[in-house]
Amino acid sequence: MNWRKPLTLALAAAMTASLTLPALAADTPWYADAQAYVTENGLMTSTGNGFDPDATVTRATVFQTLYNAEGKPAVETPSTFTDVSGKWYADAAAWAQANGIASGTGTNTFNGDQVVTRGEIATILARYAEYKNLDTSGNGTSITGMADYSSVPSWAVDGMSLCFSNGVLSGKPGNLLAASDTATRAELATMLMNFSQLKEAKKYNFDPEHPYDGVMTGLFNNITITAGDETGTATYYLPEGMQPWTPAVIILTPNNTTAAEFAESETGLAWRAVADANKIGLAFLEPADGKTWNLTLSEDGRNDADILNQLYTTMRSKALTNVAPFSMDKSHTTLVGYGEGGAAALLFGGRYATDFSGICAVDATEVSAEALETVGDQLVYPFPGDSTMGVEEMHIQAKTVDTPVWFVNSADNNQAALDYYITANDATKGAANDYAETTYQAADSDARIWVSAKEQTPETIYNAFLGTTKRFMAMQEGGRVSFANDFTTSQWTIHEEEVNGELRRWMTYVPSSYTGDEDVPLVLVMHGYTASMYAIAEESRWYDVAEENGFIVVFAQALVRENEVNGNIPATTWVAGSFGQMFPDLDQDVDVNFINTVLDKTEAEYKIDTSRVYATGHSNGSMMTWTMGVNSTDRFAAIAPVGYMTAPSEEFSSDSLLPTWAIVGEFDSAANSEMVDGNTNVTTLEAWNEHNGVDENTLTESTQYDGKWETMTFTNDEDVPLVRFTTVLGTPHVYLQEESQTIWDEFFSKYSRGEDGTLYYEGKAVTADTYVSSDDWYTAATAE
Incomplete structure (x- = not known):
């Protein structure tokens, strides 16, 4: 700090x-x-x-x-x-x-x-x-x-x-x-x-008795948003009880209305009530100087689209240097506007369409076809909420991005905007519903367009529309728009209980085919830094794979922890890999012990085939996956870390073979696919090649998904794939649902472990071979 x-x-x-x-x-x-x-x-x-x-x-x-x-x-x-x-x-x-x-x-x-x-x-x-x-x-x-x-x-x-x-x-x-x-x-x-010895008080209020509750709450006015040489002003409302990775709504005010004024208006207070009920974050954004939105895109006016995008980016940041940082779900951030702010939502939300999982325009004024054409031709960030990487390479125009949009008393004078979004969604007309007289459905996603003339409350706008869809990073351009999952069904069990002296969380998905009569496999899934078990479940869709293949999946959540190293608010963090350095006074095995306890509890409660237990995770969860593989080697039949490479920093807990499949994205912001002598990729793969006794001269390269997956595979003498590394082209720092499906079909499902620790591949015992090193598969380091 x-x-x-x-x-x-x-x-x-x-x-x-x-x-x-x-x-x-x-x-x-x-x-x-x-x-x-x-x-x-x-x-x-x-x-x-x-x-x-x-x-x-x-x-x-x-x-x-x-x-x-x-x-x-x-x-x-x-x-x-x-x-x-x-x-x-x-x-x-x-x-x-x-x-x-x-x-x-x-x-x-x-x-x-x-x-x-x-x-x-x-x-x-x-x-x-x-x-x-x-x-x-x-x-x-x-x-x-x-x-x-x-x-x-x-x-x-x-x-x-x-x-x-x-x-x-x-x-x-x-x-x-x-x-x-x-x-x-x-x-x-x-x-x-x-x-003079007194220190600055923390900007936040962290309660160890309720570690998952948001540490910044209340109304925060006059927040300055800076994009280049231009500035905007926002007001945040963060309710008590917000959880890690919370959804957010950005609200654009009408002309001549400041963010602070609108937050105190009848409509603003209604939105704050929605935030209280749903534990979501709100940001009210005003036009330049509280005056007018630049709907004509005049060069003399403010670049309102960039201000809006910067607000989204600022809200994503957890840095204590921000006025009111919080843990925002970048996949579930929506946009709503009123009056001229409604027109701004249609125009500027379309410009940065991949930022938002839904847009609602209420009583919107007209948006010109010329302005829509201008923003539609511009390139968007190809990866929702990730970074500017891949903008030129992917070359995704705003007018091609599917986006859920609700026109509330906003379509009669906005035919150009309605046509724009129908085309962007490749949508066809559907049936009316309780909220909209006219609807359209996107061809290849859950995005839809609603058109209604009657007044709608903030509660209805959020609960019936904005709160129902998310935009995930995916292999398809512009992300994947999908309906949010319902975690309250009987197939889900949410756990929150004290484990080893700490209040911990995890959730279990049980497939409909489970009867308790036969042992079933178990897959453990771990999320990334600041995220949640809900986030990784929806992003990876491991529950769909579990339903189709009849195994149980556990989504574990890291504890929200304070640290004085990275300058962020307390956030969910696995104490593993380099992240362990943020907690020098903490037992570095605290999360290893937690995960093993969760697995013990799951195996005691359900009929688990303990010879077929697997682990995977993303980013900081990838670090945790690598760590579990080293510390509890015998426990798993295979592991698949995604989005981060971590070389072992201690001795393996067992000599047992443990197959690994590491996956990173071409535009991964936390990893890369370069194989250079001494870099993390090479040192990690070398360590696991040595542990698994492969001959590095057996390296083979292959492609999948029409060449979008590029895979290196190291095998033993019997051609059993024991170490894999895949680069997914055209993707960022993400855990794809396609990865979940492929990891199960081509990797996890093929491995099991006997009671004596013997590894089996497709039912055949795998013997340990002698490690043979080679330097032919990576590039020599460049001298500086």
Whole structure:
């Protein structure tokens, strides 16, 4: 975590006065360090009598030292205090009043020359700590045990308690707080030095008792969105109880309506109620300066499409440098607009169609055919929410991307927009339903177009339309639009229980063919960093493969954990591979133990063929898959890590053979397909080739899916494929449903393991051969 530096040395440069330290006596005074601190940092100046440690302190002195600590910022609004004009501390008084640190005394007076007590300084510092957003959780020490606690003025209790428990203020001889004693300059200097040790409070609220709940909640106004040289303004609403990988809705306001205003309107409050009910994030985006949307695409106007896309990108980020970061489901982010904002949703949502899993225009004004043609010819990001990679190579025009769209009282004057989306979806007319008088269905996806004239509430818009579809990255261009899965059916069991002292989650899918009479295989699936068990289930569709082939699948979820390394909010993270370094004080086997416990529980509850247990995962879940393969080698008959390569960092737990199939995308943002001596791909494959005893000279190369899959296969002497590596062309950092199907059909289903650890391939025992190394399958490293 990036902590704000308290009262830094850099502030001294802003000071106009300085003090040369007097020579210290042989018996160094108790306040010597504090004197040095405030002097070197330019917080306190000479009184004419040197440091003058025993002199009393006035209100003016206290506030001036804090103003000095802030670097004497410019004061835009003069103080309303009636007794500070022309005084040396006037700017400090105005600054303190503007920031809620000074409230004045009496009738709107500052009383700068009034001597202050220890209790008053503690109260002022408590307000300053709140202004600085400092962590004042304290060490648990209470002032109630002090001898004179009962005599502390009621108004000073909170400030004294805060300063005492945080080590800013210490007691006097006799176990006294001495709240009403006048403070000396030495005492003030000491309190300032101690105060400087306070750290910036976390921007978020993480509750270990409820680790999966969102750590940022509430209404956040005036969030600046920057795209190039242009800016936009948004308001976020993040309800309590949001979960990892939560859906989000972006709402475009009508002309002449700011995001903050719309968030407080009747419609905005209705959307906030939807967010509360569904635990989703909201972002309200206003036109340039809260005025008008650039629907004509004028070069003199703002590039509203880029601002919208940047908002989506910012919402995806978990960085603490953002105003309100949260864990957003990039596959389930939708767009709705009202009035001119509805027209903007149709136009600019179409420009960046792969960002959104659905669009709704309410009372939209007209979008011109010319503007639609302009945005339709532009290239979109080919991979929803991933990166700019592959834009030129894939060359996907916006007008070819299938997108669910609902025209709510928006079609009569928008025939051009309706025609545009009918063409983009390759849609044909369908039957009316309870919400739309006219519907169209896309030819090759679950995208559809609804047209209705009657008013629709935000609740209906979300529950009946926007909340029902997702856009996943896939082998087809522009992603795959599919209906969201229902995890409440009887075939799903959701687990949340304490495992090894932590509140953990996983879910189990049981195929309809399961009777409990016969043992069935088990596949373990693990999601990537910040994602969830629901996300990997829908993205990979392993439950469809399980239903078709009669095995049980477990989707495990990583725990939301805090770390101070990567600068993100707490997020779901598997402690595995390089990610383990983010948690140096944590048992590095914590998730290995969790997964083994989950497998034990599953095998105890269901009839599992323990000779046919398999593991796979994506990204950070791929790291976890590699880790399980090394730490629990005998437990699995095969593993398939997707999207990340991790060479073993410790000895295998067993000499048993364990087939592996690693898969990455051509445009993978976390991996690559390059085979260069010493890179992660080569070191990982070499380690597993050695463990599985293959002859690297037996390498064969093959293609699948019309050449889109390029596979390297290493075999043993009996031609059993024990190590595979596949590059999927035209795909990014993703776990494809095609990968799930192929991994099962061509890999997992062929392997089993005997009770003695023997590996079987298609029912035949596989013997360990001698590893034969070769350097013919990779490129020599380039000297720098």
